[in-house]
Amino acid sequence: MALAAALPAHALELELPGVSELSHEETESATYYSLPVSPWLGTGAEMMTVEGALARSVWQVVDYSGNSAQLMAALRMQLESQGYSPVFACDATLCGGFDFRFAMDVTPEPAMHVDLGDYSYLVAEMAGESGSEFVGLLTSRGGTRGYIHMVRISPADMTPVSVGVSTRSPDGDEIMDLRESLTVQGTATLTDLSFATGSSTLAEGEYPSLMDLAAFLIDNPDTRVVLVGHTDAEGSLEGNIALSRSRAEAVRTFLVQSLGVDSAQLRAEGVGYLAPRANNASDAGRQQNRRVEVVVTSTR
Missing domain, CATH: 3.40.1000 (Protein Transport Mog1p; Chain A)
Incomplete structure (x- = not known):
């Protein structure tokens, strides 16, 4: 920029x-x-x-x-x-x-x-x-x-x-939007979602990433994706896996009920705190780790 x-x-x-x-x-x-x-x-x-x-x-x-x-x-x-x-x-x-x-x-x-x-x-x-x-x-x-x-x-x-507008990330790589990331890499992170610690409820607000994902799936009806939920490291592994799955399911429900995506295109899973993006020792790190990622599984 x-x-x-x-x-x-x-x-x-x-x-x-x-x-x-x-x-x-x-x-x-x-x-x-x-x-x-x-x-x-x-x-x-x-x-x-x-x-x-x-x-x-x-x-x-x-x-x-x-x-x-x-x-x-x-x-x-x-x-x-x-x-x-x-x-x-x-x-x-x-x-x-x-x-x-x-x-x-x-x-x-x-x-x-x-x-x-x-x-x-x-x-x-x-x-x-x-x-x-x-x-x-x-x-x-x-x-x-x-x-x-x-x-x-x-x-x-x-x-x-x-x-x-620049097309490069801080490390010099080309920046991909969500559609391009899913097409080229088969995965993307929904970076603008907001979950409080211990909650599977999406905070109120607009989420451009979900609108972009919905448009991508509607344009590509044969594409199937998994929504993978992640949490911070507060609490037990078993509880966090359940929570992360609930977060992914909340996103799936929003995409289907509010944005018109075919439910057959979406599956929700959770891995808890087993794949962190940042150090869980800080508030900022824990917030980064509370996220949902999209993984393309097939394009039939």
Whole structure:
């Protein structure tokens, strides 16, 4: 995902990793904004207040498996290559954890999520003829998503952000949509499903992956798939296998009853916590592991 934010005198271009979605955007033509420029010092952090036009945007990186430091490193390298100089940088531990996080003005949930144990922060500056431009970056992760919070404060008014789509994942591989993944690889993960720990009920909301899967199966009536449920590692194996099967069955029911898929095309199974995608020792890892995958079994 290529992000370009233009100024009359300067254009900032950042390549965001993988499939990135804009979840929040706002601008102000003239304001004051305070940026922390020191770790938490017991009673507060040193703040730098700057004046100018402000543009704030939040991006969510879909199906992100790295950590906040990796996400920040790629962005910092691009900023420095375009002439920005770091003013201050830290990670969750060195910043000061909970206290430092709440010293910042951050867009709230659900647009931006901050894991208090896994975030990275950077302030960078570029000097110009009419004054300095500042960029404040905060990266974090939660579940299967990475989060990027970017604030730009400039002496000049900023134009809206424009976006171009990349076809490569964070590791450089070509990104496949669900239909292509099922056709080429015979499997796909339904990355946007949401299950609470211990629950087989889908949270309310729209699930584009299920609409894509339904369209694929309706277009290919001879295709048969298995929905494989997975859980985190809390509880017994026997209980988690039953729970994961119930989750897969909940998805099957939704596809048949709400989206019109032929029930003969779908089977539901569960493997509990035997095939994790992430470390079950963290909340974010457990959320990644609560998922349903699609496996093509035949195309007759």
